[in-house]
Amino acid sequence: MIRPCAAPHEMFRPFPAAPASAELKLSDLDKVGDLGEGACGTVTKVRLRGGSSSAVFALKTAYYPDPNAEEEAEVLRRTSGSPHLVRCHAIFRGAAGEPAMLLELMDAGSLGRVLLARRRAGLPEPALAEVASRCLAGLAHLHSRGVAHLDFKPDNLLANSRGDVKIGDFSESRIFSRTPGERLEVSIAVGSTAYMSPERFAPDARAGPRGACAADVWGLGVTVLELFSGRRPILPDVQRPSWGMLMEAICHGEPPVVPESASSSLRGFVTACLQKDPRRRGTVAQLLAHPFVARRDAGASRRALREIILETM
Structure with a gap:
């Protein structure tokens, strides 16, 4: 039997800040290969320069500044910490202000x-x-x-x-x-x-x-x-x-x-x-x-x- 539960807004709780990335820059990442491309941006496989050869990530980069991309970045910030969601390690800004998100590679x-x-x-x-x-x-x-x-x-x-x-x-x-x-x-x-x-x-x-x-x-x-x-x-x-x-x-x-x-x-x-x-x-x-x-x-x-x-x- 299905039982009633709390409404989503009643379950809401404060969220932790995104992982600090002030010392990490886009230029610190080396491209390894392409993973995919969509209407709003690209996803590439990258490695941290000078890091372990096994430490690879997915970099999702928007083509241009966009309200939806900004919303996605905010979603990643506020939902960090779950083992059931793809992890975001850092959020950067490109030359034109477009967001780029460094993600866990699946x-x-x-x-x-x-x-x-x-x-x-x-x-x-x-x-x-x-x-x-x-x-x-x-x-x-x-x-x-x-x-x-x-x-x-x-x-x-x-x-x-x-x-x-x-x-x-x-x-x-x-x-x-x-x-x-x-x-x-x-x-x-x-x-x-x-x-x-x-x-x-x-x-x-x-x-x-x-x-x-x-x-x-x-x-x-x-x-x-x-x-x-x-x-x-x-x-x-x-x-x-x-x-x-x-x-x-x-x-x-x-x-x-x-x-x-x-x-x-x-x-x-x-x-x-x-x-x-x-x-x-x-x-x-x-x-x-x-x-x-x-x-x-x-x-x-x-x-x-x-x-x-x-x-x-």
Whole structure:
């Protein structure tokens, strides 16, 4: 049974300052290689000059000063300290004032890449339960710091060779509580369309703390279902569905169906996430107590997840 929990703004607590980086400069970093490029910036693999050859990092650099990039930098500052979020070691300024963030390097890439490497074979339930547990712990930390991720999907869950999975890419994240007790309305009409909940398709969709956190829970449900089935849950047979097609399916169709091969525990977990009415959706605290996560064999789940990550590297 799902029990009520504290609202996100009631869980908010002061956050520590970002790690000091006054003595570190962009010029202290040597580029090792390219990791990726997006609409707003690039990510490169770098090494600290004169440092250990094994001490490598990911450097995310914005193309130009941008309010969203500034928000992302602030999110990284206030959410530091969780083992379930990709760590930010330092934040710099480029020549034009654009932010650059020195991040923990996750050497196994994303869980989206893991699925592709497995030729779209989904994750077994023990490994998936471990992923869900870590994601929920990461979301609990984010939400307690007044932040909604708003772009939850397999490509933004990053893994390393130790078997860790962490939430990354906060470029669409929004801060809904900047001080304890504050309740701000933020835009939730952002992120990857296939993982958006129905209420996010409303024109200029906005939400307060509860609604913003509920949007993350829907994204988690779609992500868990994709990681289990190995295919996109919304319009899986359409190669490149348009925004309109996705909006019609998500807002006016039935929620995605969990395959019959899933256990009743997994089906219940996904169903709790994918309630179309955000007020009926399970909260992060409630889902952490769900049997799919709370009753897993933690040791076996960790081993199963690590084995899958290593076999795809």
